[in-house]
Amino acid sequence: MNPEWVRLLDLLQMNVRYERCVGVELFTDDGKRILDFLSGYCVHNVGHNHPDVVRALHSELERCGPAMIQTHVADLAGVLAEKLCERAGGRLKKAFFASSGSEGVEAAIKFARAHTKRAGILSAEHAFHGLTCGALSLMSDKFWSEGFGPLLPETAAVPFDDLQALERELKSKRFAAFIVEPIQSEAGVCVPHADYLRTAESLCRRYGTLFVLDEVQTGMYRTGPFLAAHQFGVDPDMVILAKAMSGGLVPCGAVLMSDEVCHSVYSSLPRAFVHTSTFSENSLAMRAALATLEVLESEQLGPRSIEAGRYLQERLSDALRDFEMVKEIRGAGLLMGIEFQAPRQLRLRIPYQAFAAIHPAVFGQIIVMRLFRDSGFLTQICGNNFTVLKVAPPLVVTDAQLDAFVLAVRNVVELAHSPGAFWSEALGLARRAFRG
Numbered sequence: 441m442n443p444e445w446v447r448l449l450d451l452l453q454m455n456v457r458y459e460r461c462v463g464v465e466l467f468t469d470d471g472k473r474i475l476d477f478l479s480g481y482c483v484h485n486v487g488h489n490h491p492d493v494v495r496a497l498h499s500e501l502e503r504c505g506p507a508m509i510q511t512h513v514a515d516l517a518g519v520l521a522e523k524l525c526e527r528a529g530g531r532l533k534k535a536f537f538a539s540s541g542s543e544g545v546e547a548a549i550k551f552a553r554a555h556t557k558r559a560g561i562l563s564a565e566h567a568f569h570g571l572t573c574g575a576l577s578l579m580s581d582k583f584w585s586e587g588f589g590p591l592l593p594e595t596a597a598v599p600f601d602d603l604q605a606l607e608r609e610l611k612s613k614r615f616a617a618f619i620v621e622p623i624q625s626e627a628g629v630c631v632p633h634a635d636y637l638r639t640a641e642s643l644c645r646r647y648g649t650l651f652v653l654d655e656v657q658t659g660m661y662r663t664g665p666f667l668a669a670h671q672f673g674v675d676p677d678m679v680i681l682a683k684a685m686s687g688g689l690v691p692c693g694a695v696l697m698s699d700e701v702c703h704s705v706y707s708s709l710p711r712a713f714v715h716t717s718t719f720s721e722n723s724l725a726m727r728a729a730l731a732t733l734e735v736l737e738s739e740q741l742g743p744r745s746i747e748a749g750r751y752l753q754e755r756l757s758d759a760l761r762d763f764e765m766v767k768e769i770r771g772a773g774l775l776m777g778i779e780f781q782a783p784r785q786l787r788l789r790i791p792y793q794a795f796a797a798i799h800p801a802v803f804g805q806i807i808v809m810r811l812f813r814d815s816g817f818l819t820q821i822c823g824n825n826f827t828v829l830k831v832a833p834p835l836v837v838t839d840a841q842l843d844a845f846v847l848a849v850r851n852v853v854e855l856a857h858s859p860g861a862f863w864s865e866a867l868g869l870a871r872r873a874f875r876g
């Protein structure tokens with residue numbers, strides 16, 4: 441395993457041993473209880489180890505059914521495909537299954553090229569689409585790609601939420617697809633203007649480019665509706681799902697697409713297996729995904745996400761209103777972000793800037809570390825925007841847990857606004873990081 445990852449977790453004092461994880465709660469072997477407000481980056485929408493998903497997996501194992509025979513039609517995959525397409529609606533009529541979000545993005549790139557016979561792929565700046573070579577080619581933040589090139593040619597990125605820039609690129613008619621997250625998660629939980637996606641979709645249609653939504657984090661009721669696409673009223677040509685699809689227990693992903701896109705790839709008998717993967721429709725993933733969908737709907741976790749998101753946003757806004765370093769609290773449903781900014785007061789600005797110069801993530805990581813160590817909340821800052829603390833608990837979170845989180849955030853933000861403990865902790869962290 442990667443030893444630097446262990447060292448980083450040690451440094452952040454987050455390298456604990458989890459023994460038992462249930463719902464929102466994670467229990468460590470030394471008797472601590474942590475509340476998960478990260479959900480493995482939007483994996484645990486139904487909470488950890490949901491009993492219905494666990495039961496479904498048990499029963500799938502016990503029935504000794506067909507698994508990875510490869511030369512059969514996997515019934516469970518058919519049932520799941522139908523349910524996903526039914527819920528997604530619009531032109532999404534077929535599903536390709538994968539084992540991760542990145543693998544879904546790779547498939548979408550290939551399918552878009554096959555359908556349009558164009559090579560170019562357009563994405564939005566600061567997106568996160570995964571770390572395989574194709575997906576990585578759609579990510580403008582160089583941190584992820586440095587040293588791994590050359591990546592896919594004929595890719596370009598436009599600023600998110602900028603329709604003029606999008607049209608300028610689309611006009612070239614060299615792009616097979618515009619692949620975009622409806623709400624950019626790792627870029628800092630960026631919610632576009634109400635008409636951005638609708639207009640982007642019609643621009644894509646005008647210039648013959650497929651409109652593809654990466655809903656790996658936003659899908660599966662995370663922001664309220666089944667897809668975030670539904671709250672923006674768009675009808676994409678493809679949607680990529682993964683993460684929360686299978687209840688956090690078995691890897692699973694999917695690309696939903698129109699009949700026309702599907703037919704461009706699987707266009708004849710000889711091409712029947714032109715894009716596939718060994719683990720693609722495996723029965724455990726399919727069973728887990730079916731059980732997860734059932735839980736999401738029977739427990740009404742979509743409406744709950746909206747209600748809890750509103751409650752949390754209100755409570756956070758009240759609690760953090762007077763702190764100058766809190767810039768904005770934003771999001772949709774239970775995908776939220778708290779954005780911080782440099783303080784104006786000189787006594788705070790000097791340490792803030794000094795630590796930002798050491799590494800731009802230091803401020804955010806101290807917030808994360810203190811929330812974890814002092815209050816028992818697991819969070820993280822966004823991967824492509826270190827000034828935003830991501831808030832994404834499982835959708836089964838209770839109001840009491842949300843209240844406790846608001847109090848914990850308020851306490852750590854208050855600490856950051858007083859010279860002393862917070863900043864000496866930052867100094868200690870910086871020293872330990874650069875010791876060796």
Ligand SMILES: Cc1ncc(COP(=O)(O)O)c(C=O)c1O
Binds near residue numbers: 621626655682
């Ligand atoms: C929006 C988005 N797309 C794609 C991916 C890649 O998914 P995976 O890590 O399963 O390959 C991620 C991962 O975080 C993501 O957030």
